[in-house]
Amino acid sequence: MNGTAFVALADLTHNHQAFDELRRTFATVRVATARERAIAELKALGSDVTAAVVGIKERIDADVLDAVPELRVVGSVGAGTDHLDLAALRDRGVHVVTTPGVNAVSVAEHALMMILALAKRALPGHAAVLSGEDRAGMAESPFELRGRRVGILGAGATARALLPMLHALGTEPAVWTRRPERHSDLPVMEELEELLRRSDIISVHLPLTDRTRGLLGPKLLGLLPPGALVVNTARKEIFDLAALRAVVSEREDLRFAVDDFGLAADGTTSSLGPSTLWSPHVAGVTVEALRAMQETAVRGVVEAMAEPAA
Numbered sequence: 106m107n108g109t110a111f112v113a114l115a116d117l118t119h120n121h122q123a124f125d126e127l128r129r130t131f132a133t134v135r136v137a138t139a140r141e142r143a144i145a146e147l148k149a150l151g152s153d154v155t156a157a158v159v160g161i162k163e164r165i166d167a168d169v170l171d172a173v174p175e176l177r178v179v180g181s182v183g184a185g186t187d188h189l190d191l192a193a194l195r196d197r198g199v200h201v202v203t204t205p206g207v208n209a210v211s212v213a214e215h216a217l218m219m220i221l222a223l224a225k226r227a228l229p230g231h232a233a234v235l236s237g238e239d240r241a242g243m244a245e246s247p248f249e250l251r252g253r254r255v256g257i258l259g260a261g262a263t264a265r266a267l268l269p270m271l272h273a274l275g276t277e278p279a280v281w282t283r284r285p286e287r288h289s290d291l292p293v294m295e296e297l298e299e300l301l302r303r304s305d306i307i308s309v310h311l312p313l314t315d316r317t318r319g320l321l322g323p324k325l326l327g328l329l330p331p332g333a334l335v336v337n338t339a340r341k342e343i344f345d346l347a348a349l350r351a352v353v354s355e356r357e358d359l360r361f362a363v364d365d366f367g368l369a370a371d372g373t374t375s376s377l378g379p380s381t382l383w384s385p386h387v388a389g390v391t392v393e394a395l396r397a398m399q400e401t402a403v404r405g406v407v408e409a410m411a412e413p414a415a
Contacts, residue, residue, distance in 0.1 A: 120399045120400065133153070148172035157178075159180070178409040181201070187313045207397045215364060217267065222382055226245055226246070252277065254278075254305050259312075260291055276306075279293070280292055304329065308338070309338065311343055320343050334360050344363075350376045353376065361380075362382035362383070363383055
């Protein structure tokens, strides 16, 4: 059989379809004892490991690859690749499996929830009830989405899943992408600056790359109309994190929602302030989406192992 498969995600063992497929394919399947120890345990297995199934918290770089020289395939449960050193993996001939688009509806629904929560002032309303102030405790009134202009950054699967939801609510969405010629079926606006000037709501669905890191800083966010909402269910680093406090200081009217890991630990929560809606990177991990991503990643790993070794 195909050596040892290492699984960094203990919850994959509860997905019997995916886990049984791994056990049928590999002589041994080793599961990390704890997520925070996964990389150390992977490296400790050395040459025994021929495949690994990881999540976005597991950084697979040259140092890891040096420790597992027989690794042939990495399956990542997620669409992003910023945790993978793709150049190092390519140089060593390691096949990479990701799950783009599998959780698109999950992320789109979460983005819509955040947009509605900000527009309807859900957090201030909740606090006003608990304080006993009721409506008098709300500094801002809720507003309708109907007729509002929504700018979507990105034209991938999650952006496409969000579009019909926004249309159903009577909004006027427009999409910005670096490659508009590839998306002639979408309502594309070619100039990012113009999209921001005209959008009451921004929803971020871009991959984190060298070109998108820090994209949204004071200059671009300053173009937004008064009272605009900014929802980021992609990666927090698409914001210029070092400049967020200055943005909020200059534009106290803006309202933000962010879904990602480590938002308190790295100071993002204190930078954006108490009016922001937060979630801990759960947009893409509904019960249905997580199961589908696990099965897609495992299927890709199994198929890659069936191919002749490079």
